Amino acid sequence: xxxxxxxxxxxxxxxxxxxxxxxxxxxxxxxxxxxxxxxxxxxxxxxxxxxxxxxxxxxxxxxxxxxxxxxxxxxxxxxxxxxxxxxxxxxxxxxxxxxxxxxxxxxxxxxxxxxxxxxxxxxxxxxxxxxxxxxxxxxxxxxxxxxxxxxxxxxxxxxxxxxxxxxxxxxxxxxxxxxxxxxxxxxxxxxxxxxxxxxxxxxxxxxxxxxxxxxxxxxxxxxxxxxxxxxxxxxx
Amino acid sequence: xxxxxxxxxxxxxxxxxxxxxxxxxxxxxxxxxxxxxxxxxxxxxxxxxxxxxxxxxxxxxxxxxxxxxxxxxxxxxxxxxxxxxxxxxxxxxxxxxxxxxxxxxxxxxxxxxxxxxxxxxxxxxxxxxxxxxxxxxxxxxxxxxxxxxxxxxxxxxxxxxxxxxxxxxxxxxxxxxxxxxxxxxxxxxxxxxxxxxxxxxxxxxxxxxxxxxxxxxxxxxxxxxxx
Numbered sequence: 064x065x066x067x068x069x070x071x072x073x074x075x076x077x078x079x080x081x082x083x084x085x086x087x088x089x090x091x092x093x094x095x096x097x098x099x100x101x102x103x104x105x106x107x108x109x110x111x112x113x114x115x116x117x118x119x120x121x122x123x124x125x126x127x128x129x130x131x132x133x134x135x136x137x138x139x140x141x142x143x144x145x146x147x148x149x150x151x152x153x154x155x156x157x158x159x160x161x162x163x164x165x166x167x168x169x170x171x172x173x174x175x176x177x178x179x180x181x182x183x184x185x186x187x188x189x190x191x192x193x194x195x196x197x198x199x200x201x202x203x204x205x206x207x208x209x210x211x212x213x214x215x216x217x218x219x220x221x222x223x224x225x226x227x228x229x230x231x232x233x234x235x236x237x238x239x240x241x242x243x244x245x246x247x248x249x250x251x252x253x254x255x256x257x258x259x260x261x262x263x264x265x266x267x268x269x270x271x272x273x274x275x276x277x278x279x280x281x282x283x284x285x286x287x288x289x290x291x292x293x294x295x296x297x298x299x
Numbered sequence: 300x301x302x303x304x305x306x307x308x309x310x311x312x313x314x315x316x317x318x319x320x321x322x323x324x325x326x327x328x329x330x331x332x333x334x335x336x337x338x339x340x341x342x343x344x345x346x347x348x349x350x351x352x353x354x355x356x357x358x359x360x361x362x363x364x365x366x367x368x369x370x371x372x373x374x375x376x377x378x379x380x381x382x383x384x385x386x387x388x389x390x391x392x393x394x395x396x397x398x399x400x401x402x403x404x405x406x407x408x409x410x411x412x413x414x415x416x417x418x419x420x421x422x423x424x425x426x427x428x429x430x431x432x433x434x435x436x437x438x439x440x441x442x443x444x445x446x447x448x449x450x451x452x453x454x455x456x457x458x459x460x461x462x463x464x465x466x467x468x469x470x471x472x473x474x475x476x477x478x479x480x481x482x483x484x485x486x487x488x489x490x491x492x493x494x495x496x497x498x499x500x501x502x503x504x505x506x507x508x509x510x511x512x513x514x515x516x517x518x519x520x521x522x523x524x525x526x
Contacts, residue, residue, distance in 0.1 A: 090354045090391075091377040092370060116391075143432040144377070151430050163431050166353065167395030167438030174392035185399065186441040190472035192423075193433065235388055236355045237371035242390040270390075287370050 066227045068258060068279040072102035075252045075278045079108040079217055086114040086173065086218040086244040087125055091144060092288035094237035096221040096254045097124040099280070101298055103219070109133045114173070114215060116166060116240065118142040118150035121292030126150070127299075134159050138213070140166035146292055165193060168210050170243060176212035177246025177275070185210055218248025221285065222271075225255040226262070229276025230269045238270065245275040254282040307505070308452070308481035308498040316341040318407060318449055318479050327351055329398070329439060331408040332376040334449050338407060351403055353435045355394050358386025375435065395435070399442040406443040408436065410450045410478075412465040415491040415512040417475040419448065420467035433470075440471035452480035452509050459511035461485065461492060482506050490515060 069075045076099060079085065085103070089095030104127055113134050119126030126149040128134055137159060142150050153159035164172065165187050175183055184207035188194035198209035220241045223234040231253060233241055245251045258281045291298075309317065315337035322328060322338070324346040330336055339361070342348055350359040352374040359374060360381035368379035382388075397403055412420040419440055422433045440446055453459055461478060477495070478485045483506045484495040493515040497506065507514045 091373065093354070093373050093377075094371065141432045141434040143430050154430055155428070161431070163433060165433050165437040166391070166435035167399055167442070170391035170395050171399075187399065187438045189441070191437060191469045193437065233388075235369060235372040235382070236352075238388055238390050239355050240391050243392045289370060 067229050067273075067277060068227060068281065072098050072254065072280045072282070073105060075099065075280045076102045076106050076217075076219075078250075079103060079106060079111075081108055082110045083108060083216040084112040084114065084214075086215040086240070086248055088115075088218070088220040088239065088241045088244050089125075090116050090236065090239040092120070092124075093235075094221050094233070094239050094241055095119075095124050095288055096219045097286050097288055097291075098282045099219040099221075099252060099254050100124045100128055104128055104131050104133070104299060110135045112136040112138065114138045114169075114213060114244075116140050116169065117144050118147055120144055120146035120288060122149065122297035123286075123291040124288050124298070127297070129153060129159060132158070136160040136162065138162045138164060138169070140164055140169050163193060169213075170240065172210055172213040173240065173243045173247045176214040177243060178212075180212050182209055182211045184208065213247060215244070215248045216250065218244040218251040220245055220251060220253045222253050222255040224257040224259055224264065225253055225276070225279050226259050226264055226273070227279070228261055229253065229273030229279060230264050231255070231271035231273075231276060232264060232268070233270055242271045242275075245271050250277050251275055252278045252280070254280045254285065256283060256285060307500050310481075312337055312340075314449055314479055314481060317484065318447060319343065321447075321477075322346070322348060322405060324348075326404040327357070327402070329353065329403050329406045329443060331406070331436075333409050335407040335409065336376075338449075351394075351397060352380070353394050353398065353439070355389050355391060356380070356382060356386060357389070357397070358383045360386070395438055395442075398435070398438050401442060401444055403443045405445045405447065406439045407447045407449055408439065410448045410460060410475075411467050412460050412462050413448055413450075413475050413478055413487070414462055414465045415487065417473040417487040418465050419446070419470045419475050420465040421470050423468045425468050436470050440474040445476050446474050448475050448478045450478065450480055452482040452506070459509055462511035482509060485514070488515070493518060
């Protein structure tokens with residue numbers, strides 16, 4: 064019988080290797096799989112390339128992973144956020160590289176990667192510093208830049224509900240990058256507040272079909288990044 | 300160039316109110332962070348606007364009552380919001396398909412500089428020690444059908460923000476249609492900046508003095524407005 068559930072976050076991230084590319088869901092704290100990230104810090108993999116819209120806040124979650132020196136490169140659209148001090152220090156010291164990508168281009172690169180599309184053209188960034196050096200092509204009367212699909216060795220995602228087959232529901236705007244990163248990750252690991260029996264989720268309302276999910280961890284009461292930051296928590 | 304010591308022109312709220320007058324009933328609108336967010340307070344009676352926030356919500360409502368919010372129901376500025384009856388959540392690729400695919404009617408953004416050909420700079424001053432961050436600004440200006448800018452006419456130091464050519468890194472090329480400032484409403488036309496309307500107590504010469512490019516007078520045929 065297929066059952067993708069593992070007993071712990073530690074077990075779920077045990078095989079993340081040095082140099083891996085890891086997509087981490089979330090827009091700010093909404094959708095951030097904080098328990099999976101903390102398990103990855105404990106696990107010790109380094110020289111990671113991390114794909115996330117931001118760079119975390121305070122010294123928990125993604126910011127703690129960066130602070131621990133595990134991230135050699137960030138691919139993101141907005142590395143400046145309130146309470147975001149870890150990444151700026153490492154960026155200025157040259158210890159963590161940055162690939163800055165417009166937010167919609169980042170989303171579409173992830174979607175394309177997961178859908179088996181190697182590259183696509185978009186008008187976003189044409190004529191700007193972020194479009195420099197990219198292949199240009201004219202369709203109709205408009206210029207477009209070539210952007211490449213993104214895939215990852217692992218994707219870490221937070222869901223609201225999951226069944227044993229990996230079908231996912233999300234919570235409100237915490238959905239953000241979850242469904243597309245699930246598609247783009249070779250191994251997609253989901254932490255979910257609720258794990259239900261197959262058949263309990265209405266097939267008409269499933270957001271991410273289980274084919275895109277490999278491992279499930281039940282985190283009944285996930286921590287909230289802003290609350291940990293307010294309490295002054297520094298992980299580990 | 301220095302600003303007169305006596306403040307003239309519109310307040311931030313009045314600027315937002317002026318923009319709100321020009322947004323047609325039924326529009327799907329994306330509002331940038333800051334002054335653009337004030338527009339929701341001034342939508343004229345009888346008009347219904349649908350607000351899109353690019354992190355994944357169509358039908359964004361006002362801030363929640365204290366203690367009633369959800370840390371996972373936020374806007375693009377990462378502040379807690381509500382969802383109106385009839386709202387929809389979606390993932391980022393769908394959200395930016397709405398933008399890139401031309402499905403959003405109007406976007407109102409802040410600016411560092413706007414050039415007379417409609418070039419916009421609003422994401423970076425290019426300072427060497429700054430952490431570059433762009434978010435969805437480039438996607439919005441490339442994809443949304445109509446782009447309005449709402450901004451002070453000059454910087455706090457008195458430098459004009461409406462300029463001949465942007466000196467800051469561009470967000471998009473030739474993307475701005477209309478600019479609402481404390482001093483005036485200005486259209487970007489094929490001939491350059493054209494005055495649409497002066498704020499109360501402000502005259503043409505004063506606006507021209509505070510603009511870094513030639514300002515064309517109000518068109519004879521005001522009905523030529525693209526709105």
